[in-house]
Amino acid sequence: MNQAPNRRILLIDDTPSIHEDFRKILMPPMEQNQALDDMEAALFGASDVPQGPVFELDSAYGGQEGLKLLEVATAEQKPYALAFVDMRMPQGWDGAQTIEELWKVDPNLQVVVCTAYSDYSWEELLFRLHAHDRLLILKKPFDNIEVQQMANTLAAKWDMARRASLQNSHLEHLVEQRTLALTQTSQALQREIDERKQLESQLVQSEKLASLGQLAAGVAHEINNPVGFISSNLGTLGGYFNQLQEMLDAYRQAETALGGEQFEALRRRLDLDFLKEDIPTLLRESKEGIGRVTQIVKDFKDFSRVDNDQTWQWANLQQGIDSTLNIVASELKYKADVIKHYTPLPDIECLASQLNQVVMNLVINAAQAMGPERGTITISNGVEGENIWLEVADNGCGIAPDSVQKIFDPFFTTKPVGEGTGLGLSLSYGIVKKHRGAISVSSEVGKGTTFRVVLPIRQTV
Numbered sequence: 354m355n356q357a358p359n360r361r362i363l364l365i366d367d368t369p370s371i372h373e374d375f376r377k378i379l380m381p382p383m384e385q386n387q388a389l390d391d392m393e394a395a396l397f398g399a400s401d402v403p404q405g406p407v408f409e410l411d412s413a414y415g416g417q418e419g420l421k422l423l424e425v426a427t428a429e430q431k432p433y434a435l436a437f438v439d440m441r442m443p444q445g446w447d448g449a450q451t452i453e454e455l456w457k458v459d460p461n462l463q464v465v466v467c468t469a470y471s472d473y474s475w476e477e478l479l480f481r482l483h484a485h486d487r488l489l490i491l492k493k494p495f496d497n498i499e500v501q502q503m504a505n506t507l508a509a510k511w512d513m514a515r516r517a518s519l520q521n522s523h524l525e526h527l528v529e530q531r532t533l534a535l536t537q538t539s540q541a542l543q544r545e546i547d548e549r550k551q552l553e554s555q556l557v558q559s560e561k562l563a564s565l566g567q568l569a570a571g572v573a574h575e576i577n578n579p580v581g582f583i584s585s586n587l588g589t590l591g592g593y594f595n596q597l598q599e600m601l602d603a604y605r606q607a608e609t610a611l612g613g614e615q616f617e618a619l620r621r622r623l624d625l626d627f628l629k630e631d632i633p634t635l636l637r638e639s640k641e642g643i644g645r646v647t648q649i650v651k652d653f654k655d656f657s658r659v660d661n662d663q664t665w666q667w668a669n670l671q672q673g674i675d676s677t678l679n680i681v682a683s684e685l686k687y688k689a690d691v692i693k694h695y696t697p698l699p700d701i702e703c704l705a706s707q708l709n710q711v712v713m714n715l716v717i718n719a720a721q722a723m724g725p726e727r728g729t730i731t732i733s734n735g736v737e738g739e740n741i742w743l744e745v746a747d748n749g750c751g752i753a754p755d756s757v758q759k760i761f762d763p764f765f766t767t768k769p770v771g772e773g774t775g776l777g778l779s780l781s782y783g784i785v786k787k788h789r790g791a792i793s794v795s796s797e798v799g800k801g802t803t804f805r806v807v808l809p810i811r812q813t814v
Contacts, residue, residue, distance in 0.1 A: 358512050359434040360408045361426070362504060365419035365451060366439035366467065372412045375437065378497045379408040379504055408504060416446030420454050427459055434511035435504065437491070440468035452482055461514060463507040466490045576646065584643045591636050598629060665812060668705040670741065671698050674732060677712045681720075685730070688720045689747070694733040698741055702812045703788055711781040711792075715745040715804050718778070722749030722802060739810055740790075746803040752796040760794055788812070 364375050411426075411433075413419035419436070426433055436455060440448035452464050464487060466478070475490060482488060489503060678691060685691060719730045731746045752760060761782040785792040788808050796802040 358508065359432065359515070360508055361431065361433045362408050362410050362508075363413065363419060363422060363426075363433045363436040364410060365413045365416060365436060365442075367414050367442045367444060368439070369414070371439070371467070372414075375500070376410060378500045379410055381407075408508075415442060415444060416448075416451030416454065419451060420458065423455055423458050423462070432459060433462060435463035435465065435507040437465045437467050440466055449478060449481060452488075456482075456487075461511065461518075462487070463511055464488050465503055465507070467493060467495070580643055580646050584640065584647075587636060587639050587643065591633075594632055594636070601629065665702055665704060667700040667702055668708075669698060669700050670703075670708060670743065670808075671695060671734065673705055673709045674712055674734075674743070677709050677716065678732075681713055681716055684717055685720050687727075688723045689728040689730045691716075692729060692731045694731065696735045698734060698736065699810055701741060701808060701810045703808070704784075707784045708788070708808075711784050711806065712743070712745075714778065714781045715806075718804075719745055719747035719749065719802070722747050722751075724750060737807070740807050741810060742808075743806045744803055746801060748801040751798040751800055752794070752802055753798055757794060757796055761792070 362379065364372060366372065411422055413422055416438075419438070423433060423436075438448045438451055438455075442448065442451075446454070448466055448468070452466075455462055455464070466488065468490065479488065489507070491499065491503065678685075716730065716732075722728075728748050731744075733744045733746070735742055761778050782792055785806055785808070789812065790806060790808040792804065792806050794802060794804050
């Protein structure tokens with residue numbers, strides 16, 4: 354930014370004597386007239402310009418020749434500060450066209466129009482060239498002091514414009530750097546906010562799971578006790594009934610031998626034959642019901658895995674799927690039929706309760722995607738090399754393409770306000786990534802959606 358002042362001038366005029374005059378004025382010999390120096394000092398102040406040639410003057414005798422000189426100077430990064438251009442040049446371009454061509458190459462060039470007579474009025478010339486700030490007029494015959502004044506003033510103006518441009522470029526660069534830094538800081542802050550929101554959501558979900566686990570443990574304990582003695586009592590009751598039935602058979606034989614009509618009437622009134630058939634059925638159904646309750650409690654405990662919630666363990670994903678389906682059976686009962694395409698799976702190293710949460714989220718989402726008609730949810734699994742995979746497919750409403758890209762974003766939901774938090778799939782994504790796995794989705798509006806989860810069998814290699 355501390356470059357030497359630009360004192361390079363281009364003179365374009367078809368009259369050779371004009372060139373000589375300009376050289377005498379702008380490039381005077383060392384023994385220049387002291388009176389002229391004193392007059393310039395009085396008009397413009399003391400000058401600290403060193404002795405010797407003040408300006409570097411290049412001459413051209415036509416517009417095309419001047420344009421070539423300007424092109425060479427621009428290519429060599431030795432620009433002219435200003436140009437004196439004659440207006441009337443019969444051969445080739447006139448002054449107006451010459452200036453237009455010069456400014457196409459160097460828009461910053463300061464121009465002085467030299468003219469005694471012009472085919473354009475000054476207003477017409479300014480209107481044509483659209484350059485009030487870069488154009489001055491010098492009437493012929495011109496005064497030496499006026500030429501020197503214009504040359505000095507316009508050269509200084511060019512230098513100031515250059516410094517201003519460099520300063521602006523420097524400031525723009527600083528602004529760009531600061532803007533980039535602020536943008537990066539803002540993006541980092543936004544990422545931190547998003548991560549914190551997701552962590553908070555995961556914490557809330559973990560607390561819910563912990564509460565669910567504690568509830569499961571308590572419920573299992575409270576239910577198992579009465580279920581245990583009910584089951585025991587039913588077994589004992591069955592044994593007692595068998596004994597009573599032996600006694601009834603004996604009474605029946607005695608009744609036949611004695612021929613007692615009173616016993617016959619009582620047996621018919623009580624419908625003893627029906628009781629003998631129905632009581633075993635009731636006992637069997639009661640035992641089956643107790644068995645179902647026991648299984649539900651077991652599934653509840655398997656789903657929450659309260660004792661080993663944060664411990665990596667070897668578990669069978671297929672068992673977790675079945676336990677989860679039992680837990681959400683009421684959610685599916687009136688919305689969809691579940692079709693299972695199972696392949697025998699090896700145990701995998703995992704956090705079982707968290708994977709159960711993933712399955713539950715996928716199955717419930719599939720159920721909620723169904724329209725007014727009953728739908729179908731297909732659950733498939735398999736083994737691929739060192740990984741297992743799980744797919745949950747539905748024939749529901751599907752997901753719009755613009756929403757598929759955001760389906761795993763925290764708090765994004767396609768459900769109506771109040772019907773979804775937008776956290777289920779985001780948390781599922783985090784759980785799968787925690788297991789070094791992958792989760793993907795494919796969907797077609799009106800046809801359905803398929804979620805695919807791929808998990809490694811072993812976490813440590």
